[in-house]
Amino acid sequence: MAEYRLEDLARVSGVSVRNIRAYRERGLLDPPRRVGRTALYDDYHLSQLNTISKLLRKGYTSVHIAEFFTSMRQGTDLADILGLQRAVLGPRSEPAEPVESLHVDPDSEEGRKLVAYGLAELVGGRVVMADAGAADILSRSPDHLLYVRALLRFVEAADDSLDDLAQAFVTSLTELYRKRVGTNYLPRPEEMDELRRVVQDYRALGERVMSARFDQATRRFMVASATDYTAGILLSGEWGRHKPA
Incomplete structure (x- = not known):
């Protein structure tokens, strides 16, 4: 999970440093992780800022949003509503040490x-x-x-495809949310467990399908590669040139 200093978070989120500090003071934004005197924010904070900005554009007041986030923190472990960040991103954990x-x-x-x-x-x-x-x-x-x-x-080949998959996943979640609770409705705490379960089901389905499809595609390419390799040996008659090191 990416981490950001305050100025970096302001740059990627489009929210000014001054407003980020104000959101923290009003309880809209979770506290950052402290490393000495440095405050570090992560993708959860970025998602929270995106959610706050969207709610403000829809006419909700900062007081209303703060009250809602507070009630969510007290009622469940999902302080990051609307984006359902923890269900999508997985459990929050400390950055891993280099190993x-x-x-x-x-x-x-x-x-x-x-x-x-x-x-x-x-x-x-x-x-x-x-x-x-x-x-x-x-x-x-x-x-x-x-x-x-x-x-x-592997990483370079997957980048573009993963972006497309992630976009499809988020689009599906957006459609799900709108069908379940409506466009401008903030769900009650008791509704969050069901929404979280559905999000986790969506993710599990996506992971299973992609794993199976990757396995099938790998098998196809391995068969094609083995066929080309064998054909090359037969046509050239030179086993030593084609024999793996």
């Missing part, structure tokens, strides 16, 4: 991309993976660079 140093030159193209994509951090001049699962796989690999290139290829 594994890679044998990758931080000044190389691969090293720069890992950091730029948020997959790794630079710690003491070393490239350190931020995800424990990915770090475990890479640590077992005989050739870190080969695996890193595959990882980067």
Whole structure:
């Protein structure tokens, strides 16, 4: 999950620093995470700001919004209403500690991309993976660079498709919300459990479908690749040239 300093949050949200501070004081915005004297905000705060801005444009007053958020915090763990952020983004957790140093030159193209994509951090001049699962796989690999290139290829190939999938998911949630509670209606606390359950069902359905489709597509490409590989051997008659290292 991305984190933002106050000025960065103001830039990406379009809400001024002054208004963000005012929202915090009035109880509209959750407190930031403190690291020393630095206040760090995350995607939940960004979503809260987007929700507040939309409600204000629809004619709700800041007092009304603050009262509603307060009642939600007291009634359920969903302080972030309308966007249903916790149901969509999953449980809120502290940022993971970097877990594994890679044998990758931080000044190389691969090293720069890992950091730029948020997959790794630079710690003491070393490239350190931020995800424990990915770090475990890479640590077992005989050739870190080969695996890193595959990882980067996966990320770059998935970016556009994932944006389309995420947009379809959010559009479906928007339609669901409007059908269930209406466009300008703020749901009561007792209605939130059902809405959260439906959102989680939508997400589970999407994950299952995408996993199955990815598996099917992978099988098709593997069969095609094996066929091309075998055909190349038969046509050339040179096994050594095609034999994997």
